[in-house]
Amino acid sequence: MAKGIVIGGGLAGLSTSVYLAKKGIKVTLLEASPKMGGRTYSFNQNDTMIDNGQHILMGCYDYTFDFLNEINAIDTIEFQNNLKVVFVESGGKFSELNAEKFFYPLNLFFGIMKYSSLRFRDRLLIIKLMLKLPLIDLKSLRNKTVEEWLIEEGQSKNTINNLWSILAIGTLNSELNVASAEIFCRILKTIFFTGNKSTKIVLPKVGLSQVFCDNAKECLANKNGEIKCSEKVTGIKIANNIVKKIETNVENYSEFDFVVSCIPAHSLEKIFENFEDNFEYEYSPIVTAHLWLDENPFIERFYGLIDSKIHWLFNNNSHLSLITSSANELVNLDNNKIFQIMCSELENYFPIFYRNLVKDYKVIKEKRATFLPTIEYSKRRLNIYSSIKNLYFAGDWTNNELPATIESAIKSGRVAADKVISDFIIN
Numbered sequence: 367m368a369k370g371i372v373i374g375g376g377l378a379g380l381s382t383s384v385y386l387a388k389k390g391i392k393v394t395l396l397e398a399s400p401k402m403g404g405r406t407y408s409f410n411q412n413d414t415m416i417d418n419g420q421h422i423l424m425g426c427y428d429y430t431f432d433f434l435n436e437i438n439a440i441d442t443i444e445f446q447n448n449l450k451v452v453f454v455e456s457g458g459k460f461s462e463l464n465a466e467k468f469f470y471p472l473n474l475f476f477g478i479m480k481y482s483s484l485r486f487r488d489r490l491l492i493i494k495l496m497l498k499l500p501l502i503d504l505k506s507l508r509n510k511t512v513e514e515w516l517i518e519e520g521q522s523k524n525t526i527n528n529l530w531s532i533l534a535i536g537t538l539n540s541e542l543n544v545a546s547a548e549i550f551c552r553i554l555k556t557i558f559f560t561g562n563k564s565t566k567i568v569l570p571k572v573g574l575s576q577v578f579c580d581n582a583k584e585c586l587a588n589k590n591g592e593i594k595c596s597e598k599v600t601g602i603k604i605a606n607n608i609v610k611k612i613e614t615n616v617e618n619y620s621e622f623d624f625v626v627s628c629i630p631a632h633s634l635e636k637i638f639e640n641f642e643d644n645f646e647y648e649y650s651p652i653v654t655a656h657l658w659l660d661e662n663p664f665i666e667r668f669y670g671l672i673d674s675k676i677h678w679l680f681n682n683n684s685h686l687s688l689i690t691s692s693a694n695e696l697v698n699l700d701n702n703k704i705f706q707i708m709c710s711e712l713e714n715y716f717p718i719f720y721r722n723l724v725k726d727y728k729v730i731k732e733k734r735a736t737f738l739p740t741i742e743y744s745k746r747r748l749n750i751y752s753s754i755k756n757l758y759f760a761g762d763w764t765n766n767e768l769p770a771t772i773e774s775a776i777k778s779g780r781v782a783a784d785k786v787i788s789d790f791i792i793n
C-alpha cells in the first residue's frame with residue numbers, strides 16, 4: 367500500500383487526504399494548529415456556533431459538492447431555489463436581483479432588467495456585456511485589471527458601482543483596480559453560463575467546522591488515515607531530487623512514498639529550502655463582526671450593501687454577521703472602533719436598526735484571508751506538480767485557475783490526489 371504525508375489540515379489538505387484514503391492510500395495528515403479547517407472554522411460564542419467569517423458558496427462549486435458528498439456532509443449546506451439577492455442603498459432603498467427559477471438563461475436577463483437600483487440604460491449595458499461574455503477570449507484579458515476591462519467594455523460608473531464591483535469584491539476579495547480581469551471574467555462565465563444551478567448562492571446550515579471537518583475526520587479515520595494536530599512541519603528535506611525526510615516539532619518522518627504540501631506560500635517558504643520563487647505574495651484581509659441583538663428586525667437571509675463599508679449582512683437568526691472584504695481600511699482599527707463604524711453603517715442603511723439593540727459583538731480580523739489575484743500573480747501561480755519527484759502542492763493559491771476560495775482549495779487537493787494516485791497506484 368502506498369503511504370504519504372499531507373502537510374496542512376485546511377480544506378486543500380482535507381480534500382487531498384480524503385481522496386487519497388478513498389483509494390486505499392495510507393495518509394498521515396500533519397496540522398500545525400490544534401484545530402482542522404485552516405481559514406474555515408467555527409467556534410462557540412454566546413452559546414452560538416459562529417464562523418471565523420461567513421463563507422458563501424456558489425452553485426458552480428462542483429469540486430466542493432463532490433467532496434461534501436464523499437464525506438457525507440452535503441446536507442449541511444443549503445441551495446437557494448433561484449438566484450436572489452436583496453441589495454440596499456444608504457437611506458434604506460431596497461432593490462432585488464431576482465432571476466426566476468425557469469427559462470435559464472433568459473431568467474438572468476429578466477432579473478437584470480428588473481434590478482431597480484440601476485437606470486434602464488445601465489441595465490442594458492449590463493445585458494450587453496453579459497451577452498458578450500461567452501465569446502470573450504480569456505487570454506485577451508491577461509494584462510488588464512477588472513477596472514480597465516469594464517471601462518473598455520463601456521460599463522458606466524453606476525453599473526460598476528452597483529453590480530460589478532459588488533461581484534468582484536465578493537468573489538476576489540480585491541479592489542477592481544488591482545484584480546486580474548482574466549480571473550474575474552472566468553468566474554463570471556462559470557457562474558452565469560454553466561447552468562442555472564451555478565448562479566445560485568449556497569450557504570452553510572451549520573458551523574463551517576461541522577460542514578467541512580467533522581465528517582472528513584471521521585471518513586479519514588475509517589479509511590486507516592491518521593490526523594496529527596498541533597504538529598508543525600519545520601523542514602522538508604530533499605536529496606537526489608526526492609523528499610527524504612519531513613521534520614516536525616514532534617518527530618521526523620522518513621517512511622513515506624510521497625508528500626503533498628497544502629500550506630500557504632508564506633508558510634511553505636519557511637520550511638522548504640528549494641522554494642525558489644521570489645515572488646512577493648500579497649494578501650487581502652476580511653473583517654467580520656458578529657452581532658447579538660435583543661430582537662432581530664431583519665427579514666431576509668442576507669443583504670448586499672451598495673457603497674458601504676459593510677459588503678454583506680447575513681441574518682443567522684441567533685446573530686448577524688457583517689462582512690467587509692478587501693478590508694484594508696478597517697483591519698488595523700481596534701475592535702470597538704470597527705463595531706462603531708459598522709453600527710453607523712447599519713443605521714444608515716436599515717432604518718429598522720439602532721445600535722442599542724446590540725447585546726454583544728465579536729470582531730474577527732483575518733489579515734491574510736486570501737491572496738490578492740493581481741495580474742502578475744495570476745501568471746505565476748505555483749503548479750500542483752513539482753520538479754521534485756515525490757512532492758506535490760495544493761492550496762487555494764496554487765495554479766488552479768480560480769481565485770482563493772473554498773472551491774479552489776478543494777479542487778487543488780483533488781487534482782493533487784489524482785496525480786499521486788496515477789503516479790503511485792497505476793504506475
Ligand SMILES: Cc1cc2nc3c(=O)[nH]c(=O)nc-3n(C[C@H](O)[C@H](O)[C@H](O)COP(=O)(O)OP(=O)(O)OC[C@H]3O[C@@H](n4cnc5c(N)ncnc54)[C@H](O)[C@@H]3O)c2cc1C
Pocket residue numbers: 373374375376377378379396397398399402403404405406418419420421422423597598599600628629630633634637652654732734735736760761762763770771772773775
Ligand atoms: C474570513 C474569510 C472569509 C472567506 N470567505 C469565503 C467565501 O465566502 N467563499 C469562499 O469560497 N472562500 C472564502 N474564503 C477563502 C477560503 O476560506 C480559503 O480560500 C480556503 O479555506 C483556503 O484553504 P487552504 O486549505 O488552501 O488553506 P488554509 O485554510 O490556510 O490551510 C492551511 C493549513 O496549513 C496549516 N499549516 C501552515 N503551516 C504549517 C506547517 N508548517 N505545518 C503543518 N501545518 C501547517 C495551517 O494551520 C492551516 O490549517 C474566506 C476566507 C476567510 C479567511
